[in-house]
Amino acid sequence: MTREQAVQRHRELAEQIRRHDYLYYVLGQPEISDEAYDALYHELVELEKKFPELITPDSPTQRVGGQPLEEFRHVEHAVPMLSLDNTYSESELLEFVERVTRALRCPFVPMVVEPKIDGVSISCRYEKGVFVQAATRGDGRVGDDVTQNVRTIRSLPLRLLLASPPEVLEVRGEVYFPLEAFRKVNEERIRAGEPPFANPRNAAAGTLKQLDPRIVASRPLAIVFYAAGQIRGLSIRTQRQWLEFLGKAGLPRPERFWFCQNKEELLLAVRELDQLRPALPYETDGAVIKVDDWTLRERLGQTAKAPRWAIAYKYGSAKARTRLRSVTFQVGRTGTITPVAEMDPVFLGGTIVSRATLHNFDEIRRKGIRIGDYVFVQKAGEVIPEVVGVDVAARNGTEKEIVPPEQCPVCGEKLQWEGIFLRCPNLNCPAQLKRLLMHFAQRRAMDIEGLGEKLADQLVDTGLVQDVADLYTLQMRDLLRLERMGEKSARNLLEAIAKSKKQDAARLIFALGIPHVGETLAQELCRHFGNLNRLAQASLEELQAVPNVGEIVAHSLYRYFRDPKNRRRLERLKEYGVNFQCLERRLPVGPLSGKTVVITGTLSEPREEIARKIEAAGGRVASTVSRRTDWLIVGENPGSKLQEARRLGIPVMTEQELRRMLS
The missing domain is CATH 3.40.50.10190 (BRCT domain)
Structure with a gap:
């Protein structure tokens, strides 16, 4: 084969493979078998081996990923990547429509409704039709250059399917983990003894930030576009025209979008999308409503954060139905007993869920939940699974009442009712102590770096720490007896513990874990009393004189400092040299003074x-x-x-x- 013949054949193969990639990965409509595709790809690889000078950045063979990067370089966006304002109600959505029409002085502005894809925001740049760069949103002005990683995504064309591409084209959208692929990857990880990914979005974000593109290439990420950045050499007037252009260019776009010419059509589109969400290949948490006409968008403008011509309508949390098999009881940092539902595993919001909080026993009674029930589960705040209801019609008479325990499931102490909450009164309960240690050591409290959950468990289980004050008695020989604790780690931990003695007393007040006392209130208490000794001796009247301290908080503080075990804890902390003084009693003066x-x-x-x-x-x-x-x-x-x-x-x-x- 002559070089001229090789150039011609290379062009033909590359064009065929790009077309088949688009048909398979974007449209899901393959025209040839996998074997036929592999034959074309293999021929291209062999041709590039014989004629290496034919290899170009947009060749289909250049998706496997290069060498690992040391770090991501920063990229300044030519056009800022703004976020969207959110709403959760149809009435607020209609308020957005009213604001738009009022600003433009017209009865209704045609709008487009698109799925709100729950992925990782990305901006891809093409120059003369060739993919040259990809960047994350970052802070909206500057993002990370993830070009090598995005190049491995098979649904992304490395060359646009256009005879006359624009000089510059920036397309914006989301990188996501297809739901079916996510399930398969997690099944493989579990079989291999590896922890499963938490959810598709986190898996996509973590994969995209890998410094080794070969790892990215091994995971089946996908991409979808819906917005524009910088454009030169192309005239677009409407969102509908833009979405049609994306399809012609071979760029993945949303499966469905709706063009709405009045409020009724807009609300119908939003509701219809909600019904279609389970059939989409990616996770969605809402709808995006945009003014269709790009000229009108310019007139509406934007705030520093978001455009005035678009809004995100968030749907309620997704629910799943599963069976409640049993209830276990967890002991919190302050001794509160939380009932936890143990359920048949169910897929919910991108993760497999088998446990969910039941909050408290009053909630159990109010919802009528029983062991053996089929229950409805959703994620509170899209994060924590909770049982929100019961499928009463599915009951068969074998369901059992959930009975509150009489003794602490960890230490055996007799439990006490405080209002609707059941508590373990034993302050030395191992479960409470482990959680208190983690709270005490957190960054916003005493900032003891290296004291995490596993180490807290070991310190309590081995008896080295029976109270938070025992942290200040630890020695090198104690720590070296623990699992996976080397000399360097032990030295670093001891240095962090010693350093924590100098923290402001406000941090110590917060670290003690007094019920109802958060970080901000701890600072106010510290400034008001000047030191921890005065706070500990304060009367109920003196406590209630502090701004933002009501009757409940005052009684909580009063009880805490009158408990003999807590008084002994404070004596020991002072004895070990922990600072009890408020280092900065005056509030700084500035533009937010008193706010x-x-x-x-x-x-x-x-x-x-x-x-x-x-x-x-x-x-x-x-x-x-x-x-x-x-x-x-x-x-x-x-x-x-x-x-x-x-x-x-x-x-x-x-x-x-x-x-x-x-x-």
Whole structure:
């Protein structure tokens, strides 16, 4: 074969393989058998071996992944990747429509409804039809360059199926783990003795951030596009036209989308999508509603966080039906007994679920749950499985009542009722102590790095720690007796424990795990009393004089510091040199002085960092929205706090707006 013949044959093979990839991976309509496809691919590989100069970045053979990277480099987006405002109710969706029509001064603006795909946001750049770069959303302005990893995704064309491609085309969408592939991969991992992935989105995100592209190539990720970034050499006027263009270019797009010309059609489309969700190949948690006309979008503009011409409508949590086989009882950090449903495994929200919280015995009675019932399960906040109802019609008479235990399932102590909660009163109960140790050592408390769940279990099970104060008596020889504890790890842990003695007393107050006392209240108590000794001696009246301390919290503090075991714990901590003084009694002065701030949603940096910046500006960070809240800081995917803030008329601020205020 001459070189001219090789060039011609290489072009033919590459075009055929690209077309068959599109038919198979995007449309799901293969025209040839796997054997015929493999023959074409093998011929291309052999041709490139004989003529290596024919290998190009967009060749179908270049998907296997290159050498591992040391780190991801950063990429600045030519057009910022914004997030979307969310709503959970049809009434708020119609309010969005009203805002749009009012701004544009027209009765209704045609809109497009698309599935809200629960994947990893991605931006892919094509130059003259050839794939050149892929980047994650990052903070919306700068993302990670994941080009090598995205190149391995078979549904992504490395060259657009266009005779005259635009000069520059940035397409945006989601990388996802197809649900059927996710199930198979998890089954293989379980058979191999490896832990299964938690859910498809986490699996996709973790895979995409692998530094070795060969690992990415071994996992069946997929991609779908729906939005545009930078475009040069192409004129698009509407979202419908854009989605049609994606199909012509060979780019995966949503299976279904709806064009709506009035409010009734819009609501019908949103409801129809909800019914179709189980049949889609990817996880969806809602619908995205967009103004169809791109010119009108420009007129509507955007905020610092989100476009004004689009909104995400979130559906309620998915439910699954399964059988409750038994109930076990867990002991929490403060001794509260939580009943847990042990169920037949069921697929829910992307994971296999076999356990779910029943919250408390009052909830069990209210819902009428019995052992042997077929129950409905959903994920509270899309994370924690909970039993939300019973299929009473499926009962056959063999179901049994759930009886509260009389003794602690861990230490055997007689349990006590406190209102609707059943508690173990033994402060030295091993289960409580393990959870208290982890709470005590966490970053926001005493910040003892290296003291995690497994080490806490070992310290308690071996008897080395029978109270949190025992941490300060540990020595090298004690730690070296533990499993998987080397000399370096033991030294690091002892240094972290020694360092924790100098922490502010506010951190110690929070670390003690006093019921109803969170991080912010601990800081207020510390500033009010000046040191832990004065707080421990305070009367009920003195405690109730502290801002944000009500009767319940005051009694909780009073009881804690009057308990002989707790008083002995404090004496020992002081004896071992743990700081009891409030190191900073004055509130910083700044733009948020005297303001109470609540945070919700996913932010561009850890929530603790945002909270520290707010406090440094004089603000107070609270955990729940109330009439005392001055601002709600909203990140991506906010929860019910946003709805409560809107109900109470609390001002809402984006992370970008907060930054501007603080600067």
